[in-house]
Every structure is written in C-alpha cells, then in structure tokens.
Amino acid sequence: MDDTAIKIENLTFFYPSEEEGQAPEDVLSGVDLTVEKGSFTAILGHNGSGKSTLARHLNALLLPKGGSVTVFGMDTRDEELTLEIRRRVGMVFQNPDNQIVSNVVEEDVAFAPENLGIPTPEIRTRVDEALKTVGMYEFRTHAPHLLSGGQKQRIAIAGVLAMRPKCVVFDEPTAMLDPQGRRDVMRIIGRMKKELGTTVILITHHMEEAAMADRVVVMSDGQIAMDGAPGEVFTRVEELEALGLTVPDTVKLMWELRQKGVDVPLDTLDVEECAKALAEHFKKK
Amino acid sequence: MNEPILKTENLTHVYSPGTPFEMTALNGVDLEIRKGEILGIIGHTGSGKSTLIQHLNALIKPTSGRVLLEGRDINESKSAIRQARSRVGLVFQYPEYQLFEETVYKDIAFGPKNMKLSPEEIDRRVREAAGFVGVEELLDRSPFDLSGGQKRRVAIAGVIAMMPEVLVLDEPMAGLDPGGCREIMDNILSYHDKTGAAVVVVTHSMEEAARRADRMVVLNHGTVAMSGAPEEIFARGDELRKMGLAAPVMTELSQRLRALGVELPGTVYTVEQMAAALLELEGGRGRA
Numbered sequence: 089m090d091d092t093a094i095k096i097e098n099l100t101f102f103y104p105s106e107e108e109g110q111a112p113e114d115v116l117s118g119v120d121l122t123v124e125k126g127s128f129t130a131i132l133g134h135n136g137s138g139k140s141t142l143a144r145h146l147n148a149l150l151l152p153k154g155g156s157v158t159v160f161g162m163d164t165r166d167e168e169l170t171l172e173i174r175r176r177v178g179m180v181f182q183n184p185d186n187q188i189v190s191n192v193v194e195e196d197v198a199f200a201p202e203n204l205g206i207p208t209p210e211i212r213t214r215v216d217e218a219l220k221t222v223g224m225y226e227f228r229t230h231a232p233h234l235l236s237g238g239q240k241q242r243i244a245i246a247g248v249l250a251m252r253p254k255c256v257v258f259d260e261p262t263a264m265l266d267p268q269g270r271r272d273v274m275r276i277i278g279r280m281k282k283e284l285g286t287t288v289i290l291i292t293h294h295m296e297e298a299a300m301a302d303r304v305v306v307m308s309d310g311q312i313a314m315d316g317a318p319g320e321v322f323t324r325v326e327e328l329e330a331l332g333l334t335v336p337d338t339v340k341l342m343w344e345l346r347q348k349g350v351d352v353p354l355d356t357l358d359v360e361e362c363a364k365a366l367a368e369h370f371k372k373k
Numbered sequence: 374m375n376e377p378i379l380k381t382e383n384l385t386h387v388y389s390p391g392t393p394f395e396m397t398a399l400n401g402v403d404l405e406i407r408k409g410e411i412l413g414i415i416g417h418t419g420s421g422k423s424t425l426i427q428h429l430n431a432l433i434k435p436t437s438g439r440v441l442l443e444g445r446d447i448n449e450s451k452s453a454i455r456q457a458r459s460r461v462g463l464v465f466q467y468p469e470y471q472l473f474e475e476t477v478y479k480d481i482a483f484g485p486k487n488m489k490l491s492p493e494e495i496d497r498r499v500r501e502a503a504g505f506v507g508v509e510e511l512l513d514r515s516p517f518d519l520s521g522g523q524k525r526r527v528a529i530a531g532v533i534a535m536m537p538e539v540l541v542l543d544e545p546m547a548g549l550d551p552g553g554c555r556e557i558m559d560n561i562l563s564y565h566d567k568t569g570a571a572v573v574v575v576t577h578s579m580e581e582a583a584r585r586a587d588r589m590v591v592l593n594h595g596t597v598a599m600s601g602a603p604e605e606i607f608a609r610g611d612e613l614r615k616m617g618l619a620a621p622v623m624t625e626l627s628q629r630l631r632a633l634g635v636e637l638p639g640t641v642y643t644v645e646q647m648a649a650a651l652l653e654l655e656g657g658r659g660r661a
Contacts, residue, residue: 134550135521182548236418263548266417266577268617293550332552337580337622337644344648350655359622363629370635370654
C-alpha cells in the first residue's frame with residue numbers, strides 16, 4: 089500500500105506580472121516535498137516566503153507552472169480530477185468570517201456535502217458528527233454571525249470535516265483568534281490526526297503550534313530551507329532567526345542559558361519538558 | 374505617576390437596545406490613560422475591547438457614562454469631537470485593508486489634510502511619519518504593491534501623521550511573521566519614545582503585551598476585571614485562564630518550576646527575565 093498522501097516534485101509557480109514586458113518573479117522555485125498519510129506537518133516561513141502559495145497547490149486552487157503536485161495518486165493538473173481532489177483535501181483559512189455562508193450553523197456545515205451531491209440522511213449524520221468533533225453540536229441551530237471568532241472557526245472546520253477529507257490544509261487558522269480559540273483549534277487538529285487519521289498540514293506563525301507537529305518544514309524565498317522533526321528544526325536557533333523566524337520561548341530560554349555556559353538541553357519544546365529539564369539541572373547539587 | 378490624559382467614567386454601551394438582540398458590551402468601565410504611558414488592554418474575543426477603544430475618539434457614543442480628554446467630555450460638542458479625533462489616533466485591526474490612495478504619500482497625507490494643515494506642514498508630517506515606520510523609500514509607490522507588513526506600517530503612519538497624543542492600536546501584530554511583529558513594535562515604541570505620546574495596545578497575545586507595557590488592564594464581559602503592573606496581572610495566571618486568556622509562557626514555566634521545587638524570586642514573564650533569574654541561581658550554585 090502506498091503511504092504517500094502528497095508528492096510535490098520540482099514545483100515552480102509565479103503570479104502573472106502586473107507590468108507588461110516584465111518577467112514574473114518565482115514565488116515557488118523547485119519545491120520537492122513528500123507528505124506521508126496520517127502525518128501532521130507544520131509549514132513555517134516569513135510573510136512572502138511562498139507557504140500559502142504552496143498550500144493552495146494542494147487542492148488544485150493553484151496549478152503548477154512547472155513540476156507537479158500529486159495528491160493521493162492524482163495529478164492536480166488533470167482537470168477531470170479537480171473535484172475528486174477537492175473532496176479529499178479540505179482547506180481552512182485564516183478569517184472565519186470569509187468562510188461562513190449560511191444563517192444557521194448546521195446548514196453552513198452541510199453546504200459542502202450538499203454540493204458533493206451526498207444523499208440527505210447521510211448529510212445529517214456527517215453534519216452531526218462533524219459538529220461533535222469540533223465541540224459545537226449544541227450550537228447547531230444558532231446563527232454563526234453571533235458566535236465568537238473561535239467558535240466560527242470551529243464551524244468552518246466542521247464544514248470541511250463534513251466532506252470527510254483525507255487531508256486538511258490549515259492556512260494560519262488561529263491568526264485571528266484569542267488564546268482560548270487557539271487552544272480549541274489546536275485540540276481539534278490533534279483529534280483529527282489521532283482519531284480520524286487525517287493528514288494535517290498546518291501553516292502557522294506560532295512556533296508553539298508548530299512544535300506540536302510531527303514534522304516542521306521551513307520555507308524561505310520560495311524554497312524549502314529546513315525540514316525535520318520539531319526538536320531538530322527548533323534547535324537551529326540562529327538559522328531560524330536569520331530567516332526572520334523565532335523558536336518557541338522555552339527553546340529560546342535554554343539557548344540563552346547555554347550561551348552562558350549552563351549545561352541544559354536545547355530541545356525542550358513545551359513548558360512541561362522545559363520545567364523538568366531545568367528542575368533536574370538545578371536540583372543536582 | 375503621570376496625570377491622566379484620557380479617562381472613561383462609568384462607561385456603558387448597549388448595542389441594539391430594546392430589541393431581542395440587545396447586548397451590553399461595556400458595563401461601567403472606569404479607565405485611565407496616563408500621559409506618556411504604555412498601556413496594554415487584554416481580553417478575549419467579545420470582552421468589549423473593540424467597543425471600548427471606539428469610544429476613545431468618539432467614533433461611537435456611550436449609552437451612559439462619559440469619556441474625558443483632559444477633563445473635557447469629548448462628546449459635548451462638535452468641536453470637542455473634532456479635537457478628540459485628532460488628538461487620539463486609532464489604528465484598527467488589519468488597517469492595511471483601509472489603504473485607498475494612489476501612492477503611499479497620499480495615503481499618509483489623508484489625515485493631516487483633513488486637519489486643514491498647511492501644505493508645508495502636511496509634507497513635513499508625512500515624511501516624519503514615514504520615518505517612524507521606515508517607509509521613506511516607498512512614498513511614491515502604490516500601497517497595493519507592498520507586502521503585508523509594509524502596508525500595515527503605511528496604515529500606522531497615516532495615523533501617526535496626525536501626531537496624536539494618544540495612539541491606540543487594535544491587535545497591531547495580528548497575522549504578521551515574527552520579524553514583522555518586531556518591526557511594528559519597534560516602530561510604535563520609537564513614536565512613543567520620541568514624542569512622549571501615550572500608547573495603548575489592545576491584544577490577546579500576552580507575551581507582546583508584557584514586553585513593554587507599564588500597566589495592563591484586563592477586560593472581561595464588558596468590565597475591568599484586573600488592572601495593574603504586568604507582573605501583578607501575570608501572577609494571577611489561573612484567573613486569566615478562566616477568562617479564556619493565558620499567562621505568558623515564562624510565567625507558566627516559573628509556576629511549574631516552583632511546583633518542582635525550584636524557587637525563583639519575583640514574577641518572571643519574559644525570556645530575558647527568566648534567563649537572568651536562572652543565571653543568578655546558577656551563579657549561587659557555583660559558589661555553594
């Protein structure tokens with residue numbers, strides 16, 4: 089069985105140049121990336137690094153100018169497969185307000201499966217399931233515009249889940265949310281991976297969120313600059329800072345301490361690990 | 374302690390009163406913004422932050438209560454409103470969506486032009502404001518050709534060009550990468566440092582609110598739930614979490630460390646403070 093969810097080979101993309109006669113600039117230049125089924129990959133990069141452009145290739149919203157993108161064995165350049173690809177790969181964007189289409193929560197969640205022509209009783213089941221997964225079932229008859237940003241984003245995620253996609257691409261889903269909303273969205277992503285086996289691609293500026301992934305890919309100037317487990321990537325503090333990024337605060341702290349000759353590990357990605365490592369160091373006297 | 378420049382007294386705002394959608398967004402808020410201070414206002418979505426700041430330059434009127442600019446009610450007359458609009462500058466969330474002129478220069482000049490200043494003064498202010506946010510080189514460009522971070526800085530310059538004595542920014546760093554966040558924060562601080570203006574930053578990110586704020590106010594359900602120095606606020610991590618907020622990572626770390634038997638002096642909320650505290654501990658250990 090093939091374990092590959094997404095295979096990107098030598099992908100090049102540019103937007104048409106606005107001024108005539110001017111050569112367009114590559115936004116992506118020669119990207120190679122293979123994503124395994126059921127994995128959770130975070131993509132980092134400064135604004136303009138090409139990460140959102142890359143994401144939009146994963147469900148054929150954009151098509152390669154060079155190279156290819158294959159999702160679940162389907163080449164995105166084949167127009168006959170576009171619908172099938174969009175059924176498999178869902179997208180969640182930054183602004184929940186732009187993703188809500190209906191006046192009632194459950195109708196909004198039903199929108200995509202309805203468009204897929206799924207029979208009504210099946211839609212009912214899927215909508216209820218999706219709303220339960222995101223913890224918004226009790227709000228099913230509410231009006232989305234009266235909900236908080238975090239709740240709206242959960243509705244948008246439920247709308248994608250109701251399609252039962254095999255892969256979901258999140259493009260900065262927490263950028264507009266408060267800490268509670270962010271925690272909720274990250275919890276849902278964790279559940280999707282664990283309970284539904286969904287392949288998750290998360291584009292984010294929040295290093296703490298990226299640290300929860302299995303793998304971190306760093307984009308810079310339309311190319312992949314780093315690729316590895318969070319513990320590997322986030323310990324390359326100086327390189328990341330040179331790319332306009334940061335590391336989780338807990339790693340930054342350990343790095344500062346190590347610069348001053350304190351012998352502590354660098355790869356403490358969360359508060360818990362960091363506290364344990366520090367306690368161990370300071371208690372052995 | 375500096376005297377207040379802007380004050381709200383028992384400020385209450387009710388949306389759609391008398392309808393089934395009636396909602397009290399602010400309920401008896403007393404807030405003081407002092408001359409030259411940096412004030413952080415934090416609260417979860419729906420806590421009333423945006424409603425509050427729109428009162429600060431009379432964009433919306435209180436249902437009851439007052440907003441006082443150096444003791445004068447800003448809603449008392451048309452001239453008072455006009456004064457408030459130029460002395461209190463508001464930068465909304467995602468202000469880059471409000472750019473509309475053909476060039477960056479014209480966009481920044483829009484505010485000062487409306488203040489009916491002389492052409493020379495307008496020119497001086499545009500260049501000065503562009504300098505604060507580092508977009509001097511971009512004045513002739515179309516704002517729509519710029520990157521997201523550049524657009525946001527141009528939008529902030531448009532407000533700075535009015536030389537407000539109180540600069541209020543709603544989530545100025547939302548959606549920017551870490552480099553962009555640092556730049557915007559430095560721009561805002563340089564305006565503060567050079568002009569002595571009061572700066573109010575509305576945010577739900579504790580780390581950035583913590584870094585330079587002199588004082589913080591926490592809004593919850595339309596009322597002021599806490600107010601004080603950052604270290605006082607962050608020491609109340611459990612309460613913050615109950616309000617849908619979070620204490621800074623370093624504050625949480627120091628609490629975890631305490632539970633594991635490593636005592637640190639005082640409240641720690643930035644990486645620098647934490648590193649310094651731990652290095653001191655390390656030094657003490659060496660001597661022991």
